[in-house]
Amino acid sequence: MxxxxxxxxxxxxxxxxxxxxxxxxxxxxxxxxxxxxxxxxxxxxxxxxxxxxxxxxxxxxxxxxxxxxxYFPKEGNALPLYHWLNRKDPPSTSKKPPFIRNYGDRSQLLKANKDxxxxxxxxxxxxxxxxxxxxxxxxxxxxxxxxxxxxxxxxxxxxxxxxxxxxxxxxxxxxxxxxxxxxxxxxxxxxxxxxxxxxxxxxxxxxxxxxxxxxxxxxxxxxxxxxxxxxxxxxxxxxFKAKKIVDLEPFFQEKGLIPYNPEKGTGDFDCNIGSMGFFNFPGDTWQHHPSIQQMQKFKVSGKGKQGMNLFNTLWEIPGVKYMYYRDDENKPEKGIIHIEYLDKNSGKKRHGMIEYRGFGKDQQAKYTYEGNDFYQYSDNEKSAKILDSKFHILEEWLEATNHINFPIIIDQIPRYFKNPRSCDIIISTLGEYGFNYDHGVTQSASPFIHDIGxxxxxxxxxxxxxxxxxxxxxxxxxxxxxxxxxxxxxxxxxxxxxxxxxxxxxxx
Ligand SMILES: [Zn+2]
Known part of the structure; x- marks a missing residue:
């Protein structure tokens, strides 16, 4: 050759x-x-x-x-995260509940080659x-x-x-x-x-x-x-090193939220959390992603409060600074990711949006927000220029944000949420708290973590x-x-x- x-x-x-x-x-x-x-x-x-x-x-x-x-049926490498729930698009009609993939389990690690x-x-x-x-x-x-x-x-x-x-x-x-x-x-x-x-x-x-x-x-x-x-x-x-480590098991017990059991298909939530948390909840079944309304009026399976607003519940986790979730109308080629964040000055909850369209290299994303720009892109001359409420491709986000915190994140969040294996709500404490909680169990008290932007x-x-x-x-x-x-x-x-x-x- x-x-x-x-x-x-x-x-x-x-x-x-x-x-x-x-x-x-x-x-x-x-x-x-x-x-x-x-x-x-x-x-x-x-x-x-x-x-x-x-x-x-x-x-x-x-x-x-x-x-x-x-959206791996069409593009992308399909590996959303170290932990994910095997949900599909369209949702599987199988009676068998979706499995939890956990590459931290050595017996599952090499399954990445199949996934x-x-x-x-x-x-x-x-x-x-x-x-x-x-x-x-x-x-x-x-x-x-x-x-x-x-x-x-x-x-x-x-x-x-x-x-x-x-x-x-x-x-x-x-x-x-x-x-x-x-x-x-x-x-x-x-x-x-x-x-x-x-x-x-x-x-x-x-x-x-x-x-x-x-x-x-x-x-x-x-x-x-x-x-x-x-x-x-x-x-x-x-x-990075988290400032505080907290065991979250008692928090979920107190809320009456029961961890998902993939063998039986029972439970209210599945999550893994370092300093960022990735939460899955059932929609019509565990095979379905829930709608925003289903998460606002959540049917708790155990003794927890009925009609629980999961967004409010997750805001009670210590140190939460922001959360992401997808819009109900999202399609692989076009959609919205909602951002809720705490305004630094007023302490009030604010709403921002990442809109996306297209695939692969051609994917474009647009970031809009109310109040303060959560990522503080506006504080820097170069990154402030990209806050023009227009769609931009990855190369443009990279050029504008490579030198500050949260580089290329506006491009990356839609790529994650497009994947049918992605979770329903992401939370982050931005490194203030670490939890090391996976699928119902607190794994360690180590403050040395990596996940945030x-x-x-x-x-x-x-x-x-x-x-x-x-x-x-x-x-x-x-x-x-x-x-x-x-x-x-x-x-x-x-x-x-x-x-x-x-x-x-x-x-x-
Ligand atoms: Zn690594």
Missing amino acids: VRNSKVNQVILIILDDVRAEHLFKLINEGKLPNMRNLVENGISCSNCVTSYPAITFPCYGNIVTGSYSG IGKNVKTIFEQIPEGNILSSSCFLFRGAYFVVGKSVYDVEAIFKHLIEAFEHPETYFPNKEVPILSVGYVFQTDDLMHELGFDHTNYINLIVECDRYLGSLMNTLKKTGYYDSTAIGLISDHGN IRECMIVPFIIGGSPEFPQKELKYCKTTDMVPTLLELLGIKPHSSVIGKSVFNYP
Whole structure:
């Protein structure tokens, strides 16, 4: 195959849960000499915007596909969140109630490969021919050789990447080195939740990854592949520390709201909450999303108050600053997401709207509000310009909001709610409170979380280096869905039509 390519091989390393500011600080302090080498001899961005919410799914799935959640019967990668309820459009008529998907359950994790939409392609599937290595990826649809179906240590993840160049014959019958290798380091995320982003063990693990990266680079040099290989490095999201941790189990008990039981199809609500909460309620049945009126006059199954206004009830959760919910008339191609928020000055509840139309790259979104602009876009000259009550595409939101809190959120919220698997009401405490409550149970008291739209969560590192073919370039901004099309361009391969990101070589 003749390709107009800059390199013959690409290697992508995804470090889970690393903020751009933390990684670049360590690089500047000289603690990550090999990553520094990639930055100094390649393309880098310390202002790469991930998808919203800043949770492993959707973020990691979006990196690997170069697309976002969406109305997956038609477009989008179908992975709305780490937790979701299997509701369909139109609603299933099955007597069996919808299951709860929870990728935090190791036995369900690899089901992501089945859950992912048929209208998108993973990076593995976008490579037309050649050997492909997935080292420890959860999402590996299309990879010819897959390792990491069980829990590997970090050294093993890199060892496979190295071995595939030293001894390709152990992996591939044609004895050729892989054209694409992807290594996914999830242990950084485990340590962040357990110990925090400032803990020595977490930082040391990033330093360790740098050392293994150095071994990989040495192997590429030794085997003569370095000059023809691009190495990409990215993270799925950042993180933050919640100010207060509260156990929500007593709150729901007091309200008489019973958690959903997917085996029996009973219960009033399903939710998972870090600092943001994603609530599902039954409509006509659990297969149906409820209407706004059904949520305003909710029929509680237990001893709770009949005709409960769920919106008011959720506002009683400590620290809630805003909520999102979809309009009853929404269609995949056009609709409204309602925003309720507390006015900073008056403390009164206000209403805003995100209107959307179109799909994929062409999706446009418009943001209007009463009173104060909740996102504070109006406080900044550049972002204030986009508050013109007009529809804008993702690239315009990115250009206008990449430098402030809540980057590209107006584009992202409709992509989430269009997905039939999305929840009915989102709440957020904006990091003031953390709850760690999933499906009826408080899981932990760790204040180290990631989900909200602040920069600490939304801005990740983006680095591509290796081959001396690359120009040295520092990008002002980019987005995580740009990684796949950039690596494909380096290989001389056209990305699949579902890819929403663009090659970073096309940025000014
Ligand atoms: Zn993650």
